[in-house]
Amino acid sequence: MQLSNQYRTINTNSEGSYSELSSKFLAFAYPINSESDINTYKTQLKKLHHKAVHIVFAYRLGINNEIEKSSDDGEPAGSSGLPVLNVLRSHQLTNIAICVVRYYGGKKLGIPGLIRAYKTAAENAIENNTVIIKDIFHHYSVSVEEQYFNNLIHALNQMGASVFEIEYGTQCNFNIRIKAEQKENLETLIEKFWQAELTMVKGE
Incomplete structure (x- = not known):
């Protein structure tokens, strides 16, 4: 449950990764204050990883999580963006975005494999960060x-x-x-x- 007078977020950028069947999943976690922030980060990632096949994202904004959004970016519906969003929910985090860049390895992972991959990469990005509580x-x-x-x-x-x-x-x-x-x-x-x-x- 979200704390009534405080909220949980991160205080810096961090990265996490996961590999399966030669596909690489690179997760990037960012503290954000507006939806324009996530657009900026997505644009940067598209330039840096222009050979990637997908850039999935999810974010939560607002002290009461007023805004929650996710995108599968061409992956099967519910296989990528939602698992990343659920990671943010499970950690009760807000004012945070996670983008996961996928480099395809030539073998399909199936829906369960995609869910596992995107979730694990996102979890690793959070583990490599510091969760802070703000008033x-x-x-x-x-x-x-x-x-x-x-x-x-x-x-x-x-x-x-x-x-x-x-x-x-x-x-x-x-x-x-x-x-x-x-x-x-x-x-x-x-x-x-x-x-x-x-x-x-x-x-x-």
Whole structure:
């Protein structure tokens, strides 16, 4: 189960490989922040491995795995991209992509053989990496009367919040970045400042 206030990912690129019946499977794991990242890596791999017959990929994005995609790239349906995606799922990883380059060795592996090959190559890429746990942060916009501003800022600093983009006036507006685990404490704090308004902008 995904941790409610944290998520698991990798912090660097890594590689893994697997060979069977003269076919070579080269897996490349990448930390990603957007779908454009995976497109960049696929383009690079196509240039480096232009003689490869397939470049299969799978990725997961978002702190709640909002995006999951995979591609068999011409391999039999369900034999390659899905096994790689299932590796990411089994390790509960997100913000990660794995591409597996296949060099055909002249002998067919069959569906079970392909599933085994792509899964093993992907597993090896993860084993050669370091899984890290990152805190989830929330961004909020806050509006508070000037008379409460200093006390509220002090309290937010005590909670470990980062305060930025401050607009001073009779009504002070600013943004904060704070760990998701502080959500209830933050809401309780804001309730004490009756004129304060709290709006969640995004999570990361």
